[in-house]
Amino acid sequence: xxxxxxxxxxxxxxxxxxxxxxxxxxAYLQTLRNKNFVxxxxxxxxxxSEKEHIRLNAQIEKxxxxxxxxxxxxxxxxxxxxxxxxxxxxxxxxxxxxxxxALFPSNDSSIYLQGNFPKGGFVIYLNxxxxxxxxxxxxxxxxxxxxxxxxxxxxxIENTISKxxx
Amino acid sequence: xxxxHEIDYDAEKVGKKxxxxxxxxxxxxxxxxxxQVNIDAFDLRMLGKRxxxxxxxxxxxxxxxEEKFKKFIEKxxxxxxxxxxxKYYGYGEFQHDKALSISNKIEVNPLKDEDKSHIGLxxxxxxxxxxxxxxxxNDPEILEMLYELAKMLSDRVTKIAAD
Numbered sequence: 001x002x003x004x005x006x007x008x009x010x011x012x013x014x015x016x017x018x019x020x021x022x023x024x025x026x027a028y029l030q031t032l033r034n035k036n037f038v039x040x041x042x043x044x045x046x047x048x049s050e051k052e053h054i055r056l057n058a059q060i061e062k063x064x065x066x067x068x069x070x071x072x073x074x075x076x077x078x079x080x081x082x083x084x085x086x087x088x089x090x091x092x093x094x095x096x097x098x099x100x101x102a103l104f105p106s107n108d109s110s111i112y113l114q115g116n117f118p119k120g121g122f123v124i125y126l127n128x129x130x131x132x133x134x135x136x137x138x139x140x141x142x143x144x145x146x147x148x149x150x151x152x153x154x155x156x157i158e159n160t161i162s163k164x165x166x
Numbered sequence: 167x168x169x170x171h172e173i174d175y176d177a178e179k180v181g182k183k184x185x186x187x188x189x190x191x192x193x194x195x196x197x198x199x200x201x202q203v204n205i206d207a208f209d210l211r212m213l214g215k216r217x218x219x220x221x222x223x224x225x226x227x228x229x230x231x232e233e234k235f236k237k238f239i240e241k242x243x244x245x246x247x248x249x250x251x252x253k254y255y256g257y258g259e260f261q262h263d264k265a266l267s268i269s270n271k272i273e274v275n276p277l278k279d280e281d282k283s284h285i286g287l288x289x290x291x292x293x294x295x296x297x298x299x300x301x302x303x304n305d306p307e308i309l310e311m312l313y314e315l316a317k318m319l320s321d322r323v324t325k326i327a328a329d
Binding site (some may be wrong): 055063066072073074100105107108122123133136141143144 | 191192194195197199200201202204205206209211212213214300303304305306307309310312313314316317320
């Protein structure tokens with residue numbers, strides 16, 4: 001059974017492949033009356049606000065499964081602390097920001113979150129301890145290093161993106 | 167004078183208007199939905215115990231026939247890993263002076279013991295030396311430089327069809 005899981009901070013999603021075994025399991029799950037448990041028949045039924053979180057969480061899952069040499073050469077696999085940072089960061093950002101973002105592995109085991117917005121872009125480098133970032137557009141630039149990953153700093157980043165990049 | 171034993175100082179310099187190519191050896195170097203190149207594509211890495219001193223770049227003027235271009239892509243397969251051939255993504259093209267305009271740390275040079283099609287993108291550290299891999303991405307100036315290089319390539323990526 002192949003499953004893709006995503007924890008968006010609000011909900012926990014598991015995506016099942018459309019196999020006979022899974023259909024039987026899903027049929028059983030649908031009989032459960034637990035109101036906290038919902039079965040969607042397709043990703044289209046998931047709310048827009050959650051879709052981007054699911055997409056980015058799927059990227060985290062993919063990156064976390066990479067083995068050393070994922071680039072075809074000597075890249076290190078992603079370190080657990082950077083993965084944790086990525087999960088925390090994605091959970092704190094809104095879908096308005098995430099829809100323009102992608103997560104990438106780095107050869108040195110860190111993770112990048114890169115954004116390509118209508119009016120600019122950014123890159124956030126998650127090294128497992130703190131993060132560094134650069135925001136840029138034609139008229140604006142902001143950068144910092146050694147930033148602590150917390151709600152206050154992420155809210156500040158989200159505000160910057162909303163005002164300068166969207 | 168800044169020197170690196172891998173640079174061919176006797177060879178003809180790379181022209182400012184020349185078109186250059188960066189191979190993207192893994193699908194993890196490009197996100198199709200947001201159309202972004204992973205900035206890691208321009209980082210230097212550790213090759214075992216030896217740190218990289220340049221980013222491998224192709225010189226389009228030396229790859230103008232289909233045969234030559236195919237050999238260049240094949241060389242990329244050999245460098246990365248022949249078994250990973252099906253995971254190769256594609257390549258991006260850019261003009262030499264566009265890369266130079268991003269940062270005065272960037273320098274593109276011909277390489278010793280390489281055919282003319284293979285050149286190197288070096289990063290100047292100071293007047294004595296070049297950076298070796300990996301680059302210090304905690305430094306926002308380096309992060310910005312890599313971001314701009316990746317952005318330069320992002321709208322100019324060609325996917326290689328799988329065999």
